[in-house]
Amino acid sequence: MGNRSDNMSCLIDDSFKYSLYGVVYSVVFILGLITNCASLFVFCFRMKMRNETAIFMTNLAVSDLLFVFTLPFKIFYNFNRHWPFGDPLCKISGTAFLTNIYGSMLFLTCISVDRFLAIVYPFRSRTIRTRRNSAVVCIGVWILVLSGGILASLFSTTNVSNTSTTCFEGFSKTTWKTYLSKITIFIEVVGFLIPLLLNLTCSSMVLRTLRKPETLCQIGTNKEKVLKMIIVHVLIFIVCFVPYNSILFLYALVRSQAIENCSVEWFARTLYPITLCIATLNCCLDPFVYYFTSESFQKSFNINAHLKMDSLFKTDAPLTVKNTLPTIQDELSDQAVTNGRDLMSESHF
Template sequence: MAANGTICNGENDFSKRFYAIMYTIILVPGLIGNILALWVFYGYMKETKRAVIFMINLAIADLAQVLSLPLRIFYYLSESWHLGNGLCMFCFYLKYVNMYASIYFLVCISVKRFLFLMYPFKFNDCKRTFDVYVCIAGWVIVCLGCLPFPLLRLTSNETHLNNKCFVDLPVKSVDGRISISMMTIGELVGFITPLLIILYCSWKTVLSLKEKNSLSQDLGEKRKALKMILTCAVVFLICFAPYHFSFPLDFLVKSNKIQDCYARKVISIFHPVALCLASLNSCVDPVIYYFTTDEFRRRLSRQDLPDSFHLHQPRCGHSNDPEQSSSTGRLVESLHCTL
């Protein structure tokens, strides 16, 4: 809107068409990929691999986001919402919960790979209870942290919505200092801190590869770990960095703090692209599983997947093999506890 409250010409035309097209493209591969990932990870649950708990939760977050896309596609094609304000707000809220849950679990996967690699003897206990608690805490934190998104769009006058939802929801007027504080906290906690953690894990793993006293098996596992951590970092930057750059600008537009029509039009084009890149993460994550996890790829290629869950993988813990009783054997065995 401009200063007089009118919408600049064509401000929302691009975003609605673009959302409908991109969400349609994301829907099918995201649905198939994450259902397949959960099917394969069901087998991992019977093994002693701790990081799989985070991958399962990441797949659940991605799948939940994908399942909400049909309602979004329908709205952007029809430009009318007849399913009630409550469902509209829930779908709107779910989008951000799933996005930040994906960020949280990508960080957990990277940290888990890093800790198992750098401190194999300290983290060789393959019990999954702690990881389950971390996941539960993560979901609670993310759900609470994302509450401002729908709360800033709620209005006491439902007739004012006029069957509108998602991008057309009005934004409550918020004091400038409060809005800046909220955006700053959101950017620091939701993007900058997770990014720094992933980059730190990548940097330390790269340094560990340069150690001259590393065993050949150790080097192989370090390369695998670095491959996954770097892939998480690249996906993180591609999918989430554009959105967290455009988010403050879009908020300023919707709260009518930016009134110049040219600036509004540029932001109205950039923000939908950035938001769809964030949604694209739900399609990219299954690709990460396949190309960075040997076990995932090996099991997915088997005809007898259900019967092969216990095959070809050493148990975590103590081995009866005398060769595994040495420090080198325990190190290799601990590294097999990771993905």
């Protein structure tokens, strides 16, 4: 394939994407629905303490579920290559996708910044790290992602042909040049580049702070747990979102004909569906962030621990000091948090 000429267009077959989308969306729908419903159940009914991080994680789970609920329509569309659900639902589906992708990145960034403040500035950040401020930030994130999603979905109209109706594809070159390329640049900068820099900066600052022995005494946790949080968080961000947004930028350049090269167009149009599917997997991976970031979530989600505790109270045998010590420590920890003492535990970040 060479450079595109005025009289010849690139003949590229990317029809494999329909089967790929159908299979991946089916898997994401099943796993995402189960894991995020379970996560929301824990956040709403099982967690005794809803701190700042829990607020961000709850909103992240809601964002994932909104996207998951639209997947059955996408699954039908990709397997049948026909959209019979009308233009309004097509716009809602496109908005839900963009809201999930960039809402997830922004909420993950909020969790990363919150962890950074809790570890690097554990005492000075107390006035900032409040549930009220976290709620305000979440409202701001929702306004931002919904505004961008709705703006982009204005162009996700259905295109009717003699044989089928398409949704969220088939935009004209004029639309790409005039509107979609500018929207893509905006969401790439605001929704991807800035969150990526914040995540990397916060993670590096936390790692540097953990090298100081006195830090672990201040935050009341061990280094290995914090490292697990950082690794899981950064891996999900980089694996799910970096490939998609990198290819999306190149894809926008190709579709707007800022780059007119058949080899580059083939590369972009082939990798775009693959990276998009990887990005949608974040719905299934976000619960791992909840588990490794919040100790309260771990305790609430640990069914075996609750079963053991129930059997402990029901037994007729005398309780030993060794058996009762973990329970006493948990109760003291919960009381310390409730009373607002200066003790800091991992559940704060």
